[in-house]
Amino acid sequence: MKGSVVKFLLKSAWVLEMLIALFILLVTVVQMVLTANDSLHYLSLGEFSLNEFFASTLNIVVGLEFIKMLVLHTPRAVTDVLLFAIARQLVVTHSTSMDTLLGVAAVALIFVIKKFLLSKEDCTPPPDILGRFLGGHSAQKEETHHE
Structure with missing residues (x-):
């Protein structure tokens, strides 16, 4: 019972993340x-x-990178x-020298x-990224990925 509730909550959170990523993508394309x-x-006006x-x-x-972060979940x-x-x-704002240095x-x-500090494993997305979206993954993979 407890395991199925946790699994449902994790799936729900993941679906909401994907919906947010999709919305950000839509707004980014409009932008x-x-x-x-x-x-x-x-x-044309000069x-x-x-x-x-x-x-x-x-x-x-930045919006596109944020979408990738929501989807991939990698460091x-x-x-x-x-x-x-x-x-x-740094490029857009013209700050003080100290702000630029920082x-x-x-x-x-x-x-x-x-x-x-990042290993090769930190740079690759979990192999079941599409499987989670399509529903074809094991509970063990999901629990391992979300810990």
């Missing part, structure tokens, strides 16, 4: 279309801003989201983590 439309419009274009496109990239996906979010902040140090730290 891509709007960014392209706005960029072409402002280019009022194009590269800084605003970078802000929009890097937001799209590598988490560090990738952090890396792109910090890089976006951002560069954070990026360097993420690279150190990826190089020395």
Whole structure:
């Protein structure tokens, strides 16, 4: 009884995560279309801003990385989201020298983590990713993956 309730809750949480990822993907695609439309419009008017274009496109990239993090559940996906979010902040905002230095140090730290602390297993998604979505997986795999 307790095992089936836990299994149901884990499946429900996973389905909700996938729905959220799908919604984020939909919004990201809409943002891509709007960014392209706005960029072409402002280019034709001669009022194009590269800084605003970078802000929009890097937001799209962060959104895509976030979707991958929700789907894959790997430490590598988490560090990738952090890396792109910090890089976006560094490129788009014009902060103080100290903020820039801290951002560069954070990026360097993420690279150190990826190089020395993440194993090959941390970088590959579980083999049953599609199986979980389609319902063809064992309870043991699910419990191991969600611990």
